[in-house]
Amino acid sequence: MIRNDTHFWSPAHSDGLSESDLSKIHDTIKKRNLYHIPRLNFCCDCLERIEDDDFRSGCNSCGKQWHLRCIPSSPAVINHPFHAYHPLELLIDVPPEHSKGKCDACKEELKSYFYHCSLCNFSMHVRCSRNPPPPKVKTSKCHERELFCMVRNDTFTCNACGTHGERCPYVCAPCGVMFHRECIDLPHVININRHDHRVSHTYSLGFGNWKCMICHKMVDWRYGAYSCSTCPDYVVHSKCATRVDVWDGEELEGVPEETFVVSPFREIEKGLTIEHFSHKDHFLIKIDEEDDILDVSIRCEACVRPIFSETHYKCMQCDDFFIHETCANLPLRKRHWLSTKPFYLNANKDESKSLFRCDACETTSNGFKYESEGPEGVISLDIRCAFVISSVSLECHTHTLFLTTMDRGTCGGCKVSEQYVLRCTESECECDFSLCLACATLPEKIKRKGDEHFLFLRHGEKASGKYWCEVCEAVLDPREEWFYTCDVSGVTFHIKCVVGEFPNAKPGFTYHYHCVLGEDPALMYARYHRPVQGEKAEKIELVHNNRITRPNCATCGSRCLRPLILKLKLVNTYEVYCCDVKCSLQFLMNTTKKYQDLHKKMYGETSWPSGQSFVVSTSNPGIRFSDNTVILRLQDRM
Structure with a gap:
């Protein structure tokens, strides 16, 4: 693209347009000087992206840009069938304060360059004005007869979705039905991420008090909605079912429904022994409900919660493999509101109990997980959140x-x-x-190691005074805070003091930190779940805090009180403990300060490289840069 004082050139156009020619076109709106720039933006007319190699025009005064094909040439005043009573005036600035801020034709947001009627407060995109509704529709999904557009501004109720419209419905006079323009081709059969079965559109649910299972508002049985043929009480508004965050956009009418019923285990001896897909090396034996298991360290491999008196399976040869009966029957595929694509069960065993972050609750786990391939990467769910559908x-x-x-x-x-x-x-x-x-997803009852009775989750108690936490001995306000309490002894505990920072993680795994040097530890806290796997990284282990004498935190110096704490192994010589992730990150930051000075001496930098990442290592001594990663060795440089 070449620009000179008089012409602007494009590879697609051999003839140049002078600045005066472009200004004349723009004069239909307001006379301003136009220019061309090769930067990314959006066209004010079609609202589509302007790529770097697109030929474009812009206005020096207002900063707006257009594709060459969209250079403002629309008339300043038009008459339109959507608003037949008054002419519409072209506006190029932001919508006036009294406007609704949305296009009355497509209901999308107004940005600039649109038609407006100040008398009726009616607005319409220029692109919508060029695409008026067809006067009639011969075939549609919503009705078997021909539909005609009624060019009137009367309000109506759409028979397909049950919501109100303000103008130009499509009607069938013999049947007495009316439809929005966008509802005449609603899909008949779809998958939604709030339900494991398909739902189908129907134009009458039948008399009853129906409630939408997405927005949980009433559904008028006289109008169209989506329902499930397998679950007779499952009903969804048409508008809710076709939301972009609910529907995957595929019409499934005429497509055979997939039968994905695969058992997660093979029964070896009926009602007694199974072979589970997550533990194929050995058989699992069923243990029926029995007296409470006092050892709270016995945890389910799937949900990572303690096993008390629930029916469960245990490995006949391994001492540390237990799984709830309900968790052993988890479906291998299910749907969830976090993605319009299905999720698949991953036993999370190939990565040696890898720590992952649940994208729903934003906590960490190393149990089973459900995964889905989304446009922004893999979405992960722990077992608890996977079954909180709606x-x-x-x-x-x-x-x-x-x-x-x-x-x-x-x-x-x-x-x-x-x-x-x-x-x-x-x-x-x-x-x-x-x-x-x-x-x-917090457990509503839980038991601490050594306690005889269960603790129950409570909040909002009307108490005249304050409670005290039995672990940290800090004050606890029962009217404002959630807490655990024993109904027998009356003792109270903070949530964190009972479940710790890793309520969904099983002790015994090791992982490695990867964070951005220079950030405040509180900011890095959100990144701790992004480990860098590898043998060279510093070993950090999640362990039970069950020593006779509880250790002091290497950072804050206080006694580690939570049930699970972090053990950091340094240079294969000694170990330190930290009470939580924030303290462990601060400890690693403190241990690298002297290496910042070493880096300055070696590389002549006046400051630590901004935006670099670090990994603390115990092998291959030295400091190296590789793929924008600083490797901090704890010995002298090679």
Whole structure:
């Protein structure tokens, strides 16, 4: 692309357009000087991306840009069938304050360069004005007869989705039905990520009090909706079922339904012995419900929660393989609201109990996981979150909590913001209660090592005074905080003091830190679950805090009180303990400070390279750079 003072050239156009010619075209809106620049942006007309090699025009005064094919040539005033009462005036600035901010034709956001009626507050994209509704539709998915567009501004209720429309419905006069333009071709059969079966569109559910299983609002049985033929009570609004975060966009009418019913185990002796896909080396024997297991270190391989009196399987030869009966029957494939693609069960054994981050609750686990290939990479779910499809019922709240939208919010339990939350949807409930997935999947009863009785999850108790945590001896406000308590002895505990920082991880695994040097440890805290696997990295192990004398944290100096702590092995000579991830990251930061000075001496840098990553290692001494990674050796340089 070449630019000079008089012409702008494009490989696709042999004839140049002078700046005066472009300005004349732009004069239909407002006379300004135009220019060409090869940078990425969006066309103000078609709203499509302008690539680097596209020929474009821009306005020096307003900064707007257009494809060459979209150079503003639209008339300043038009008459349109969508708004037949008044002419529409072309505006190129941001929508006026009194406008609704959306196109009345496609319902998408207005940015700039659109038609507007100030009398009726009606707005329309220029691209929508060029695509008026066809006067009639001979064939459609919503109706067997021909439909005609009624060019009127009367409100109506769409028979396909049950929501209101404001203008130009498609009608069938003999049948007395009306449809939105976008609803005349709603898919008949689809998969949605809130249900494991297909759902089909129907134009009448039949009399009843139906509730949408996505937004949990009432569904008018007189209008169209989606329902499941396998689950007779499962109904979804048409608009909810076809949301981009719910539907994968595929029409399945005429496509045979996949039968994916594969058992996760093979029964060796009926009702007694099985061979599970995650432990094929040995058979598992069934253990029926019995007296409470006092050893809380016996944990399920799948959900990583302790096994108390539940029916479970144990390996006949391995001493450390246990799995709940319910977890042994986990489906190998299921759907989840975090992706429109199906999730597949991964036993997480090939990576030596690799620590992973659950993308729903944002906590760490090393048990079984469900994975799905998304556009931004692999999405992982721990077992608990995988089965929170749309709702959860807890003893600590009167009403059932529902996942109605993908909008993030603040959890009423841990008070952490910007999380996926389940909300209370009861109209008579004024609590506006919401709960994140990490709190929603906390065990409602738990037992500490050595305790005789169970602890139960509580919150919102009306107490005149304050409680004290039996572990950290800090104050606990029962009206504001969630806590565990024993109904027999009355002792209370903070959540973190009972479940620790790794409620979904099984002790005994080792992993390696990978973080950005120079960040505050609190910021690096969110990155600790991104390990760099390899033999050269520093060994860090999650262990039980069950020594006779609890160790002191190598960073904060306080006594490690939580049930699971981190053990760091340094230079194969000695070990230190840290009470949590933040302290362990701070410890690693402190141990690398002297190597920053060493790096400056060796490489002449005035400061540590910004944005570099580090891995602490015990072998191949020296400091090296490889793929933008600083390898810190704990011995002299080679």
